[in-house]
Amino acid sequence: MTAIKEAPASRGAATSRRPSGVERAKSRAGWILLAPALIHSFIFIAVPAIIAVVLSFTDARIVGRGGFIGFDNYIELAGDTKFLRALGSTLIYTAGVVPVGMAIAIVIALALNQNIRARGFFRTLFYVPVVTSTVAVAAVWLWIYNPSAGLANQVLALFGLERSSWLTDPDIALPALIVIGIWQGLGAKMIIYLAALQGISEELIEAARLDGASRWQIFWNVTWPGLAPAHFFVLVTSIASSFQVFDLVFVTTGGGPANATNVLTFDIFTNAFQRLQSGYASAETVIMLIFVGILIYLGRLSQRETKDN
Amino acid sequence: MATSLDPVQAPALTAGAVGQFADPTASSPRRRLPQLGRIALYLVLSVGGFLMVVPFLWMFLTSLKSLSEVNTFSLLPEGFRWQNYVDALNAAPFGLYFRNSLIVVVGQTLPTLAIATAAGYALAQLPMRGKGKILNYFIALLVVPFQVLIVPLFLVVRAIPLAGGNDILGQGGTGWINTWWALIIPFISSPLFVFLARQFFVSLPADLADAARVDGVTELGIFVRIMAPLAKPAFVTIALFNVESAWNGFIWPLVATSDERLRPLQFGLATFAQGAGTIQWPLLMAMSTLATLPMILLFVFGQRYFIAGLANTGIKG
Numbered sequence: 029m030t031a032i033k034e035a036p037a038s039r040g041a042a043t044s045r046r047p048s049g050v051e052r053a054k055s056r057a058g059w060i061l062l063a064p065a066l067i068h069s070f071i072f073i074a075v076p077a078i079i080a081v082v083l084s085f086t087d088a089r090i091v092g093r094g095g096f097i098g099f100d101n102y103i104e105l106a107g108d109t110k111f112l113r114a115l116g117s118t119l120i121y122t123a124g125v126v127p128v129g130m131a132i133a134i135v136i137a138l139a140l141n142q143n144i145r146a147r148g149f150f151r152t153l154f155y156v157p158v159v160t161s162t163v164a165v166a167a168v169w170l171w172i173y174n175p176s177a178g179l180a181n182q183v184l185a186l187f188g189l190e191r192s193s194w195l196t197d198p199d200i201a202l203p204a205l206i207v208i209g210i211w212q213g214l215g216a217k218m219i220i221y222l223a224a225l226q227g228i229s230e231e232l233i234e235a236a237r238l239d240g241a242s243r244w245q246i247f248w249n250v251t252w253p254g255l256a257p258a259h260f261f262v263l264v265t266s267i268a269s270s271f272q273v274f275d276l277v278f279v280t281t282g283g284g285p286a287n288a289t290n291v292l293t294f295d296i297f298t299n300a301f302q303r304l305q306s307g308y309a310s311a312e313t314v315i316m317l318i319f320v321g322i323l324i325y326l327g328r329l330s331q332r333e334t335k336d337n
Numbered sequence: 338m339a340t341s342l343d344p345v346q347a348p349a350l351t352a353g354a355v356g357q358f359a360d361p362t363a364s365s366p367r368r369r370l371p372q373l374g375r376i377a378l379y380l381v382l383s384v385g386g387f388l389m390v391v392p393f394l395w396m397f398l399t400s401l402k403s404l405s406e407v408n409t410f411s412l413l414p415e416g417f418r419w420q421n422y423v424d425a426l427n428a429a430p431f432g433l434y435f436r437n438s439l440i441v442v443v444g445q446t447l448p449t450l451a452i453a454t455a456a457g458y459a460l461a462q463l464p465m466r467g468k469g470k471i472l473n474y475f476i477a478l479l480v481v482p483f484q485v486l487i488v489p490l491f492l493v494v495r496a497i498p499l500a501g502g503n504d505i506l507g508q509g510g511t512g513w514i515n516t517w518w519a520l521i522i523p524f525i526s527s528p529l530f531v532f533l534a535r536q537f538f539v540s541l542p543a544d545l546a547d548a549a550r551v552d553g554v555t556e557l558g559i560f561v562r563i564m565a566p567l568a569k570p571a572f573v574t575i576a577l578f579n580v581e582s583a584w585n586g587f588i589w590p591l592v593a594t595s596d597e598r599l600r601p602l603q604f605g606l607a608t609f610a611q612g613a614g615t616i617q618w619p620l621l622m623a624m625s626t627l628a629t630l631p632m633i634l635l636f637v638f639g640q641r642y643f644i645a646g647l648a649n650t651g652i653k654g
Binding site: 166179214 | 375378379381382385386387388389390391392393395396399407408409410451452453455456458459460463464465466468471474475478480481482483484485486487488489490491492493522523525526528531550555556557560581584585587588591592603606607609610611616618621622624625628629632633635636637640643644
């Protein structure tokens with residue numbers, strides 16, 4: 029962000045006095061060093077992002093060309109029960125993974141922020157699922173949820189509960205995936221909270237303690253507000269990543285049973301690369317972007333309110 | 338009392354010796370509580386940490402069982418069947434998949450290290466018109482979800498001019514689809530790493546560079562020989578993040594390739610997990626172990642860089 033503040037200053041310098049040879053050499057070198065990343069990001073990110081929006085107004089197919097059809101794709105989506113259900117499943121998945129994951133992550137981060145032994149070891153345990161591939165992890169959970177010899181049913185039996193068919197039960201499949209989502213995303217959230225906690229000044233806490241504040245008061249008035257910037261960042265990244273869940277669904281359920289886990293990205297993938305309707309699939313991605321945007325905006329609003337209080 | 342027992346907050350008391358003297362009436366229960374709180378704290382962390390690694394433990398234990406053992410539930414294997422690892426490598430062309438993943442990892446990471454750090458350095462240390470706008474452009478791209486890009490990226494990669502039978506306008510052929518280029522080129526830089534490198538270079542002083550300028554070192558020489566070596570932690574962080582994402586990537590190779598000879602490890606794993614008929618769990622778990630182990634080791638040895646990188650992009654961003 030500092031660069032944004034610097035920009036007017038350097039422009040002023042360039043106009044008020046003639047740039048020296050050194051300044052010009054610096055600027056030239058800057059553009060040369062910047063060019064590859066700039067060109068790369070333009071071709072492989074900016075242009076595709078624009079294409080996605082443009083395609084959503086066409087009946088383009090993966091093979092061949094499409095024509096402009098206005099909002100027809102969006103009108104069709106509004107009546108597409110499979111898509112609406114996918115949107116619903118994605119929202120349920122997000123609502124299941126994000127708040128629960130954030131709450132657990134805060135508790136773990138607070139625990140790890142104490143003066144304890146083997147902190148690095150514990151941190152590693154919580155973070156490992158983040159760095160391992162979702163495909164491998166999904167294969168392991170597929171085996172855990174195996175109805176006949178899996179670990180999950182054995183745990184249920186331990187508590188005297190009835191066996192479940194997990195991923196093949198339309199009512200259980202999505203919650204079962206939510207559990208995996210919480211488990212895998214916990215470490216990333218926890219690390220960010222931990223970094224925020226370590227940024228809270230010790231002196232502030234010590235001062236509050238000397239003023240006779242109880243630990244509970246210190247927590248609510250010093251520690252909790254100190255986590256605010258982290259909340260927003262965790263919220264944004266978590267919502268974005270739970271909307272993007274794909275590998276997990278692909279390996280464990282393939283969108284089934286009876287479309288119970290057919291989340292948005294999976295529906296997009298099917299429409300784009302199996303039905304080859306790239307225009308229609310692009311309209312779905314635009315809707316997905318809008319929903320992510322709305323959720324992030326709501327998160328920002330709620331954060332502003334808590335700050336005011 | 339309930340709040341004092343809170344496992345998370347209780348140990349804070351141990352540092353609060355001053356508070357204990359200030360409030361002598363509460364001293365006796367308070368002296369016992371830190372001990373209790375401490376036990377609760379370790380309990381929460383141990384149980385939680387155990388739950389986090391249970392899936393990996395079970396993966397490893399299963400990978401050593403015989404095919405008949407997994408028909409019913411058992412915790413420990415009857416014997417250590419290391420042979421499963423050999424069998425798994427033979428059950429599918431996993432050797433080839435491993436090699437392909439390595440090619441993709443190296444092919445993406447080396448150019449990323451050069452391209453993203455150079456851009457980050459320029460944005461942090463060199464005067465350019467419109468620099469702030471360019472930084473905002475990279476930050477905007479940072480938040481575009483990759484899933485949104487898959488369909489259009491496929492079309493862009495297919496329309497690369499003069500590749501794969503395409504004409505100069507990128508029409509008529511398959512472009513880079515089903516080639517190494519498709520797997521590597523779209524990922525030889527990333528706005529995230531440009532941003533991360535920029536955050537790092539901003540914190541370096543300009544004095545050294547200025548001294549080198551006086552000595553007549555060229556601008557590019559200053560970046561390559563003076564600033565880049567100072568930014569070693571940034572390079573390591575970017576390399577680790579990129580190796581991890583390249584190794585674990587799945588959906589793009591699935592979309593952009595159909596040739597068995599190009600497909601990476603994650604793809605092989607997914608196919609094996611969905612194999613027709615009954616899944617050979619011990620072999621699948623052996624493969625999963627081999628696929629996860631390199632990344633776990635990478636994290637254990639490089640965790641300080643992983644965490645510094647996350648903290649830099651997360652909090653300061």
